[in-house]
Amino acid sequence: MLATRETMSTTDEFLSAASSLLGDRGFTTDAELIEPWLTDWRGRFTGHALGMASPASTQEVADLVKLCAAHGVPIVPQGGNSGMSGGATPDDTGKAIVLSLRRMDKVRSFDVVARQITCDAGLILQTLHDTVEAERLRFPLTLGGKGSATIGGLISTNAGGTQVLRHGSMRAQVLGIEAVMADGTVFDSLRPLKKDNRGFDLKQLLIGSEGTLGIVTAATLRLLPALADRAVLWAGLGDIRDARKLLLHAERVAGDALEGFEVMPRHSLEAVLAHSANARAPLQDHHEWNALIELTADASGADALPALAQSLLESAFEEGLVADATIARNEAQAEEFWMLRDEIAPAERAIGPAMQHDISVPVPDMAEFVADAVPKVEKAFPGTTAVAFGHLGDGNVHFHVLAPEGAVPGKWELGEGKAISAFVHDEVTAWNGSISAEHGIGQLKRDELARLGDPAQLGIMRQVKRALDPAGLLNPGKLVPLETGTEPL
Known part of the structure; x- marks a missing residue:
């Protein structure tokens, strides 16, 4: 009983200190308020939490992490809770706190001329898009969950999206990072430098680490000039191999104008058409495979874009690469085409x-x-x-x-x-591939990574984790595979 009383006393001390540090708005143990954030987006994992912290600044995050370290309380960082691998869901022990970054949603600085923006980790992706578009710029990464995904979450999972073909994943968009490390130290590498040879590029280590090495609190991101125009094409194909041939053809004809190339089988398209009342098939006949192609241009290339899109389709027909195809007549129809792609996941969930x-x-x-x-x-x-x-x-x-x-x-x-x-x-x-392309490992694929991963790589990951988080308090049980007989890292 004595050990139990001591544990309860330590827990009570931590909860009291966390409440004093963050205030009523910044820390809660109210089960009803916490409950919506204990299950992942897919509904695969549900855990329990000692409490939920919602700090409003990097300093508050740092002070909270120091407090957690002193009391041995694990931390599960969470952005929009829209991840696909259970990486932001606590386990069922109830010993960890959920650390929500959603209150940290400010733009810290915005250099329109340099095309760079520095923002808090809790900023929603859609808000970032709207902010930079007002200055005729754009952030070249988007995905279906842009209305809930946060910048910190996108960095922590090295998210991809539909524009990776031309612009790369989240890693390619990050110029600088601020993060709180496991001991409460603030790692500040927000200032972007084109060339910097002062040793390891530590920000790259944090990108894709899923909150297991440090808690991303802010980032400096690269921006591009706003699009002046785009052309969205839909093609019907007989075979997935035809899609590969069409992709190569599009790269030859369109070059850097080719921004997106998505494929979906007949089953997925029909599922969306059945699920969404507003969905309409782009082509009269259904095809075994479909390709969604987007060409884009800034102001310098906008006038030539319609002819380029037409040339791409005409030459594809001449070479027998497509069975049927069409070009979106206007922006509204272009959005309708993309909606068919974005609605595949919810349509499948309904099945x-x-x-x-x-x-x-x-x-x-x-x-x-x-x-x-x-x-x-x-x-x-x-x-x-x-x-x-x-x-x-x-x-x-x-x-x-x-x-x-x-x-x-x-x-x-x-x-x-x-x-x-x-x-x-x-x-x-x-096939020499990866079991995780853009959604992270989380807890969903951690054991599979241990089973299939390269032993040397897994060993290095464990060493890095121990070096940066020796007590194993940052998002334990996620990403880094366990060694036999050991506790979650």
């Missing part, structure tokens, strides 16, 4: 349970991988439907396996679903 895999293989191999893996999965697991959609141009597709009719949600994922994921990940590994 029933599924195992979602965010995978990549070398870009030249993706079409062949999909053509090979889809029938293999469906044969190995009768009654399932395998679909692949997404960013063909950067070698990343979302490979989803839908459950057989009558599968019980929750039970199916833990049974056959796990075997399916292991099967898919084995196939990806055999």
